[in-house]
Amino acid sequence: MIDNALLMEQNISRIVGGLVQYRPTQGGWDVQTPLLYPSGAFASVGIAGEGETFSVSDLGSGFREAYAGDVGNSFGRAANELSEEFGVIYEKRHLFIPRVAMGQLGAAVRLVANCSQASVILAIERANERKVAERSDRLYARLKKIFPNTAKHAQITGASSTEWTVDALVQRGDHLAVFDAVTTHANSVASTSMKFHDLALREDAPTRAASVESKRSMGTLLAVLSQAANVIEDAAPDQQYRQLAEAA
The missing domain is CATH 3.40.1350 (Trna Endonuclease; Chain: A, domain 1)
Structure with missing residues (x-):
């Protein structure tokens, strides 16, 4: 559990003041950001830890969104590609930053949420590109016969x-x-x-x-x-x- 829950709540409130909502969980906080996945669901991240060091993760929500959209196979490649750009880690279907100081929580929440959203969007785009290419090839082959x-x-x-x-x-x-x-x-x-x-x-x-x-x-x-x-x-x-x- 996070020590000094009142102090933590005050800090979380300050950090996510411009975000949609947050709620305490066992051992941390869930933060719902204003970023939207293509499905219309909000991108949420989890904050866990105590003292002055925390971890921030999308808790696998990006992968679940991609899987629900039938692009789960594309998500891993997209997340691996973008995680380096955003400065986060992708492992076991989670995007996260393992060690975050109190003063950096706001930036970490934004980075993880943005990376999660961008990874889902890229996975959908890549899957659509492959689908378009496959259908284009089939269309050409059929017309060529006719x-x-x-x-x-x-x-x-x-x-x-x-x-x-x-x-x-x-x-x-x-x-x-x-x-x-x-x-x-x-x-x-x-x-x-x-x-x-x-x-x-x-x-x-x-x-x-x-x-x-x-x-x-x-x-x-x-x-x-x-x-x-x-x-x-x-x-x-x-x-x-x-x-x-x-x-x-």
């Missing part, structure tokens, strides 16, 4: 003179069709929508198609994506892909 004249990761210039990269470009005579594999991640939808809107303004605008795993899983983002592209599901028959590519 249309031999298909280019992978092709460059095409929009009306703004910006050069865009699309997952696949199909050429049918003088007509072009561009395809992107899109995930449920907002950044994926935004990226494809931006490039397709620009391509739509070309005088010889190509057909624009976005391949998704499931229209239903896209939620409200389906309406956003549909403004810029013809949306087709991965499982759609080849004939639907052929009709899209050949549409003027």
Whole structure:
């Protein structure tokens, strides 16, 4: 237990005055910071110790958030990478600083919470990048079988003179069709929508198609994506892909 609980409470109150809330626990304190994980949950850290030396840990909350988001395998690599940058330790699924003086507790709480949040975000981004790359490869392989004249990761210039990269470009005579594999991640939808809107303004605008795993899983983002592209599901028959590519 922490000696002189009243003094400790006063110090904790001063340290976390700008944070959301804190509560005493057996042997320490739990501090809920204003930082949010992607799920919307607050990033919390635990303070443990007595006297003048304490430890600060995310108590594995970052890993649990990543695991709940199905990116637990990516979290360890992200945490190992960022822990050095933030000056914390990652071990046994916990991010922590083992020895912290009383006067450094505020900074330590911020470092651990920020590192935990950043590690979850990076894990999600890395997992999404891998998923996008895998789906892009599958989309290209499928289109290549249907249309031999298909280019992978092709460059095409929009009306703004910006050069865009699309997952696949199909050429049918003088007509072009561009395809992107899109995930449920907002950044994926935004990226494809931006490039397709620009391509739509070309005088010889190509057909624009976005391949998704499931229209239903896209939620409200389906309406956003549909403004810029013809949306087709991965499982759609080849004939639907052929009709899209050949549409003027």
